[in-house]
Structures are given as structure tokens and as C-alpha cells.
Amino acid sequence: MAAPHLDEFERIARFFAPLAAPQALGLLDDVALIDGPTGEQYVLKTDAIVEGVHFLPDDPPAQVAQKLLRVNLSDLAAKGATPFGYLLTTALPAARDEAWLEAFAAGLAADQKTYGIGLLGGDSVATPGPVTLSVAAIGRIAAGRAVLRRGARAGDRIFVSGTLGDAALGVIAAKGGDLGIAPAERDFLIDRFRLPQPRVALGPRLVGLATAMMDISDGLVADLGHICGVSAVAGLVEAERLPLSPAARAALARDPDRLASVLGGGDDYELLFTAPAAAEAQFLTFARETGVPITAIGRIEAGQGVRVTDKDGRDIAVKVAGYEHF
Amino acid sequence: MAAPHLDEFERIARFFAPLAAPQALGLLDDVALIDGPTGEQYVLKTDAIVEGVHFLPDDPPAQVAQKLLRVNLSDLAAKGATPFGYLLTTALPAARDEAWLEAFAAGLAADQKTYGIGLLGGDSVATPGPVTLSVAAIGRIAAGRAVLRRGARAGDRIFVSGTLGDAALGVIAAKGGDLGIAPAERDFLIDRFRLPQPRVALGPRLVGLATAMMDISDGLVADLGHICGVSAVAGLVEAERLPLSPAARAALARDPDRLASVLGGGDDYELLFTAPAAAEAQFLTFARETGVPITAIGRIEAGQGVRVTDKDGRDIAVKVAGYEHF
Numbered sequence: 001m002a003a004p005h006l007d008e009f010e011r012i013a014r015f016f017a018p019l020a021a022p023q024a025l026g027l028l029d030d031v032a033l034i035d036g037p038t039g040e041q042y043v044l045k046t047d048a049i050v051e052g053v054h055f056l057p058d059d060p061p062a063q064v065a066q067k068l069l070r071v072n073l074s075d076l077a078a079k080g081a082t083p084f085g086y087l088l089t090t091a092l093p094a095a096r097d098e099a100w101l102e103a104f105a106a107g108l109a110a111d112q113k114t115y116g117i118g119l120l121g122g123d124s125v126a127t128p129g130p131v132t133l134s135v136a137a138i139g140r141i142a143a144g145r146a147v148l149r150r151g152a153r154a155g156d157r158i159f160v161s162g163t164l165g166d167a168a169l170g171v172i173a174a175k176g177g178d179l180g181i182a183p184a185e186r187d188f189l190i191d192r193f194r195l196p197q198p199r200v201a202l203g204p205r206l207v208g209l210a211t212a213m214m215d216i217s218d219g220l221v222a223d224l225g226h227i228c229g230v231s232a233v234a235g236l237v238e239a240e241r242l243p244l245s246p247a248a249r250a251a252l253a254r255d256p257d258r259l260a261s262v263l264g265g266g267d268d269y270e271l272l273f274t275a276p277a278a279a280e281a282q283f284l285t286f287a288r289e290t291g292v293p294i295t296a297i298g299r300i301e302a303g304q305g306v307r308v309t310d311k312d313g314r315d316i317a318v319k320v321a322g323y324e325h326f
Numbered sequence: 327m328a329a330p331h332l333d334e335f336e337r338i339a340r341f342f343a344p345l346a347a348p349q350a351l352g353l354l355d356d357v358a359l360i361d362g363p364t365g366e367q368y369v370l371k372t373d374a375i376v377e378g379v380h381f382l383p384d385d386p387p388a389q390v391a392q393k394l395l396r397v398n399l400s401d402l403a404a405k406g407a408t409p410f411g412y413l414l415t416t417a418l419p420a421a422r423d424e425a426w427l428e429a430f431a432a433g434l435a436a437d438q439k440t441y442g443i444g445l446l447g448g449d450s451v452a453t454p455g456p457v458t459l460s461v462a463a464i465g466r467i468a469a470g471r472a473v474l475r476r477g478a479r480a481g482d483r484i485f486v487s488g489t490l491g492d493a494a495l496g497v498i499a500a501k502g503g504d505l506g507i508a509p510a511e512r513d514f515l516i517d518r519f520r521l522p523q524p525r526v527a528l529g530p531r532l533v534g535l536a537t538a539m540m541d542i543s544d545g546l547v548a549d550l551g552h553i554c555g556v557s558a559v560a561g562l563v564e565a566e567r568l569p570l571s572p573a574a575r576a577a578l579a580r581d582p583d584r585l586a587s588v589l590g591g592g593d594d595y596e597l598l599f600t601a602p603a604a605a606e607a608q609f610l611t612f613a614r615e616t617g618v619p620i621t622a623i624g625r626i627e628a629g630q631g632v633r634v635t636d637k638d639g640r641d642i643a644v645k646v647a648g649y650e651h652f
Binding site: 011015021027030032035036037038045048050053054084085087088090091098101104105109118120121122124125126127129130134138 | 338342345346349350353356357358360361362363364370373376379380410413417427431434435443444445449452456460462464
């Protein structure tokens with residue numbers, strides 16, 4: 001009889017959480033905070049991506065490099081930190097030639113300029129398997145100011161940046177699924193999946209206002225569940241309020257069941273945060289300054305778990321388990 | 327016509343060095359130094375290992391975990407830093423079950439205790455390929471005190487810790503090669519390959535005395551070549567002075583050509599450092615305190631390159647390219 005297979009969270013809780021240093025926040029926050037120069041802390045985050053799992057063999061190498069960096073920068077932004085630098089490890093099969101590596105490095109160079117970061121070191125090894133890439137990113141923040149997942153309080157509003165569901169719909173389109181939308185809309189969604197836009201300008205502005213924050217990588221409902229779980233509160237999302245791009249709105253108009261991709265799909269890398277309702281006016285200013293919309297989508301209540309309601313206040317069943325990146 | 331294949335150093339120089347932040351020391355030192363709390367710096371180092379390249383599929387998972395950690399801790403020690411914590415990424419195929427992961431985590435736990443470090447965070451992903459593991463290790467050192475590779479000066483002596491060549495001879499034995507030595511000696515050599523002993527107690531003691539330092543992972547001659555290259559000096563090694571374990575000595579007695587493994591073989595993870603001759607008396611004290619022998623093996627001269635001479639002062643030809651971990 002095969003042993004039951006543990007999912008990633010169970011594996012972390014069982015095998016790795018007991019190894020965590022105090023600075024790792026019990027591995028509940030996806031980052032560690034270590035003391036920096038006077039008055040500052042470093043925020044540490046690591047993420048790996050694998051060819052055939054997180055990106056496709058034919059994806060342009062510059063885009064692969066940028067996705068690798070950006071998923072890490074998104075985590076730093078979601079703590080309110082400003083990106084500083086990164087370490088890189090590459091495991092490459094012999095078939096990846098210098099042209100691939102040159103384009104990959106060009107992607108890194110472009111994003112280093114965009115985000116004001118530098119390469120701090122790395123390791124390059126050979127592998128008989130798929131391209132496997134890992135980044136350890138380092139950000140800086142004023143000491144004690146990082147926005148953790150555990151601070152959500154009953155009465156807070158729930159906010160998100162940007163639009164939701166684009167990446168998950170983009171995965172469907174990239175795999176050849178017919179969303180019944182115009183080619184330009186389809187391309188927009190695929191782009192949103194291929195190249196996240198980490199909210200590095202917005203995240204630091206939310207420090208001192210947001211009570212809890214993370215980025216959306218596993219899907220809205222799953223990630224809100226993480227905030228609610230460690231904050232010991234319940235989350236209520238009103239589906240009518242979810243911010244949708246014109247392309248996602250068109251896809252939902254054709255097939256309302258695509259709402260599942262908006263609620264459960266990952267890879268949007270938008271900020272999900274909670275704050276008192278009084279902060280909303282300030283958020284509108286930040287949205288104007290950064291060009292990134294901010295939308296209130298629900299509220300935090302006493303209790304536990306995440307509920308989603310439709311326009312008539314009825315619960316919508318949400319399937320959150322098993323989101324696959326593609 | 328295929329493009330000529332660049333080796334790892336050429337790839338780093340061409341594609342990654344232009345991306346390096348100032349703190350990365352031009353990627354010439356294998357570590358970065360960033361500002362820490364007042365008066366301190368953090369030393370950052372990352373290393374990846376791949377199943378089938380750096381370890382064997384049947385290697386005990388606890389030992390794989392320990393080798394992964396220790397190769398990184400060895401680099402920190404070689405700068406004079408004290409280890410502090412690490413980030414871990416694991417890419418695991420589905421066939422690696424919970425038992426494997428449990429043993430792997432137990433290996434990490436044991437070494438965390440041995441070396442006084444904690445897990446700062448990580449990422450666990452699935453892969454269709456071989457087990458691929460990456461660690462980003464962080465050490466601490468007094469600001470400005472890290473021992474770099476670039477400080478070797480003509481007139482310095484060259485020193486090494488421990489004994490040399492054991493790991494390379496251990497690889498030969500592990501692959502079934504007959505060294506003509508006793509089984510206990512054979513097992514000793516294989517152990518030296520499987521489980522490095524990073525010199526974490528010795529490294530920090532050498533701060534202020536050693537003018538240049540690194541650990542030996544690519545082989546004595548290649549790694550001394552790195553020190554000499556960035557220090558713009560020449561290195562002269564007297565083969566008669568090389569510290570050998572009884573097992574390595576027995577293997578060389580059977581086949582003097584095995585000297586190539588001592589000079590060119592990697593994976594010993596001993597400290598290689600340069601210092602004025604006057605420091606040698608102090609080193610003997612450190613050797614007593616830490617239980618790790620320190621041996622003078624040659625000297626730094628004006629010029630460039632690395633020469634090895636025999637007991638009659640004649641040059642020994644050394645093949646350094648193409649060391650394979652196994």
C-alpha cells in the first residue's frame with residue numbers, strides 16, 4: 001500500500017518547519033528577515049523554476065530569466081521591501097548552447113536595469129535533466145516594518161492590485177483552449193502568464209497601512225486562505241467586486257464558469273492585502289501614482305476559512321486544490 | 327560547424343560578470359559581501375548539486391543533505407566567516423518519497439546542530455529530471471576582514487589544511503578502481519569524498535594573518551591558479567611537502583602516478599591560503615586548537631601561473647583541466 005502523498009505545504013510543515021531559524025518566521029511567510037545596517041532589515045526569498053513544469057522548453061530564454069527574477073521580486077514587494085540583489089544558480093543540459101545563455105543573460109540585464117538590482121553571485125552546474133533555475137533574492141526594508149501575512153484583523157477590508165485571473169486564463173489559451181475572445185485579448189492574457197509585473201513601486205507604499213500582505217501565486221482563494229489561516233480570521237470575497245481585465249471580462253461573458261480561473265488560478269503576482277477601510281482613500285492616491293489599480297474585494301471577519309459570494313450574497317463553491325502552472 | 331564550447335569560467339566571465347553588483351567582487355571570489363549590522367558584513371555564497379553529476383542516486387539522502395550544506399559552509403570558512411543560516415531549494419522527482427525527504431531533512435538537522443546554523447527559507451518544486459538541490463548560505467564576519475583571493479604577495483608561503491587528494495582517490499575507489507590498499511584505507515578515502523569537513527573553526531582564526539584564501543574544490547593546482555590569477559603572482563608548490571593521509575600515502579606507494587589525483591583532484595574542501603612565513607608559528611597553535619593540520623607546501627613568487635616541483639627541484643607536469651566530481 002502506497003503511503004499517502006503529502007502536498008507541498010504538508011511537506012514543509014512536517015520536514016522543514018522544524019529546521020527553521022527564528023528569522024524564518026516559522027516558514028509561514030515565505031520570506032526571512034535578518035538584521036541589516038542600522039535601522040534596516042534584509043528580506044530573503046528563494047524560488048526555483050523547472051523547464052516543463054514552470055516554463056516551456058521553447059519559451060524565449062530572456063523571458064524565462066525575467067519570470068525567474070520577477071516571481072522573487074514580487075515576494076519582496078509583498079512584504080513592502082525594495083529589491084536589492086540576487087544570487088542565481090543554473091543547472092543546464094549540454095543542449096543549451098551559448099546562444100541560449102546569452103539571451104538568458106540579456107533578460108537578466110534588462111530586468112536588473114528595470115528594478116535597480118545587481119547579481120550578487122551564483123553557481124552554474126551541468127545537468128542531464130531539464131533546465132533548473134533558482135534565485136535567492138534580497139530586499140531591504142526599515143527594521144520592523146515588513147508587512148507579514150499574520151496581521152489581518154476582523155473588520156479589515158481585503159484589497160488586490162491590478163486584475164485577477166489573467167494568467168490562469170492565459171495558460172488555458174497558451175495550451176490551445178478556446179476562450180472565444182479576440183486574438184489581441186488572447187495575446188494579452190498569455191503575456192500576463194508569461195511575464196509577471198511585480199508591484200515593486202506599490203508594495204513599499206503600503207507599509208504602515210496594510211495589516212497583512214502577500215502576492216497571489218497560488219490563486220486568490222488559496223492565498224487569501226494563507227493570510228486568514230496565520231491571522232486566525234475568516235475572509236469574505238464578493239465575486240462581483242473582482243477586478244477583471246477587458247480580456248478576462250470577455251472570456252467570462254462567453255463562459256461564466258471561467259470564474260473558477262479568476263478565483264482559483266495562480267500566477268497573477270498581484271498584491272493581496274488587508275487594511276482598515278479608512279486606508280482606501282490613500283490607496284487611490286497610490287494607485288494613481290503607480291498606475292496600478294487597487295480594488296476592495298471583500299472583508300475580514302471573525303472565524304476561519306474563505307467564502308466567496310455572488311451578487312445576491314449566495315456562496316459560490318470554489319475549487320482551490322490542484323492549481324497547475326500549466 | 328559547432329561553436330566552441332565555453333567552460334564554466336568562460337561562461338561566467340562572458341555572460342554573468344557584466345551583471346555583477348559591486349558587492350559581488352567581480353564574481354572573482356565566489357562570494358559576495360553585503361553590509362550587516364554595525365561593524366559586520368554578511369558573506370553570501372550559493373552552490374547547487376545534481377543527482378548523477380555531484381552525487382549518486384543511491385547515496386544516503388542524509389549524506390547528500392550534509393554535502394550540500396558543507397560545500398557552502400566551506401566557502402564561508404574560506405573567507406574567515408562564521409556560518410549563520412541558509413536558504414534551500416529542492417527540485418524533486420515524484421519517485422522521491424517521504425522516506426527520502428525525511429532522511430534528507432534529518433541530515434540537515436544534524437548539520438544545523440553541528441555548525442550552529444538555521445534554515446532561513448526555501449522553495450520545493452517538482453521536476454521530471456534528477457534531484458537538483460541548491461543552497462544559498464550566509465555567514466557573518468567583521469566588516470572589511472574577509473580574506474579574499476586577491477591578496478597573495480610575492481614572498482608569502484602557501485599553506486593548506488588537512489590532507490590532499492583523499493576525495494579524488496575516494497572517487498576512483500567508489501567507482502570500483504583498484505588502489506591496491508587495505509579496505510579500511512579505501513573506506514576512509516570514500517568517506518572523504520562523500521562527506522566534506524568544512525574548516526569552520528579554523529577559517530575565522532586565519533583572519534588578519536592569511537593574505538589570500540579559498541577552499542579546494544576544483545583541485546590544488548587549479549584553485550591555487552585562481553588565487554595567483556587574481557593576485558597577479560606565481561605559485562610554486564613542492565610536491566614533497568604535500569600533506570597526505572596514510573591511505574593516500576599507501577595508494578601513492580603502490581602507484582606514484584596517483585600523485586595526479588593529489589595535485590589535480592577536487593572535492594577535498596580543505597583551506598588553501600597564503601601568508602607571510604612569520605605566521606607559521608601561529609598556525610601551529612591554531613592546528614593544535616582545532617585538530618586540523620596546517621602544512622606549508624610552497625611559496626608565492628613574482629610572475630604568473632602555478633608550478634609544481636619534485637624533490638630534486640624539477641618541474642612536474644600537471645594536468646588540471648577536466649576534473650570530474652565522479
